[in-house]
Amino acid sequence: MSAVTSSARASAFLRSFTIQGSWNYRTMLGGGFAFALLPVLRQVFRGPQLTEALRRHTEHFNAHPYLAGLALGAAAKLEADGCDPELVRRFKTAIKGPLGGLGDALVWAAWLPATALLGLIAHFSGAPPWLCVLVFLLPYNLGHLALRLWGFRTGLRWGHEVGRVLREAALGRRTETVSRAGALLLGVFAGLVCTVGPAASAAGLRGGASEALWLVLAVGAFVVGLVGGVRVWRPAAVVVVGAVVSILTVAAR
């Protein structure tokens, strides 16, 4: 077995950040995948063989962009091990669906809205604008960098047998945890908006009894989120709350 050199590995990982760069309806991530894998293919193949290998990898492929590195790492290992191209193709075909589904649920539907809520909460708690932006960008990006790195390394290590590790990683359960944290944040956010936002002062809701009422509502939202989990918590909820707040704010002026 010929291992992937560390420079080819590093280069492929860096290139994986541009994996959506040539996205199109026919091959989707195909071009980006081949581009990212090229340093590894160059290490393994020469001349017409290299062209042929590159052509194979430009074929249709799709996955969540942050998790595509897992397939990339695995393909790198398989190619470096000199596996049959048919095995590589079958692997890429089988992993498309899970990587897309798991990634969409974890990142777009849970991690992104949850971290965005952190920033909104910071804003409504009176934090300066730069801090609000930082409170969103820092955790969001640390999360996706960690996910990319984990995926690429896991793929490189396990090759086509990565399915078992993916199952043990229980991304579905993690997604649920993030979603529930999101439900909590949404409750806190709703409470904050109603008690300290401009809408609250406009509606004369500040102080005493009404603040307690909103606190109760916030706690209620949190509990509903905990019990209902992903079924009640949807990114759409953020949009709805955002829209209501904007309307109230505008109306108050």
Next chain:
Amino acid sequence: MPILLFRVDERLIHGQVVIGWGKQLQPDRYVVVDDELANSEWEQELYRLAAADATDVGFCSVADARERIASWRAGEARTVVLTRDLESMLGLAREHAMEGESVNLGGIHHTEGRRRVRPYLYLSAEDRERVRALAEEGVTVSGRDLPGSLGVGLDNLIED
């Protein structure tokens, strides 16, 4: 419990099947009928990842499926049967084993020699022959990607 859905889809278990059809049909079990996958542990592991945790996923060869189809019909579990090509589905339907059932063509993609019927459905002359053979086995064949979308009838599928 009758089998809820027979579907031909190259992607097997994926978003359209799990969310699109799964939400409506509420299956307890997906059975993938494929000779190659029935013997490939690592591929089964990958395809299983795409299904919801509570849903069972089984793999079996065409020959096994022919023996077990009666017990799936008689059993309690709400079952969706998937193949990734027309050949396996036709193998299952031979000798009127699927008489009266409906088959849904949900994803056969472009390759050399296949002609577009729908964006999700490309058929070659050979494929059309298999569709015709399925119909002759007493199966109602139609093309449809999602439960809510407008289907394609047999006539449109097999016209040259």
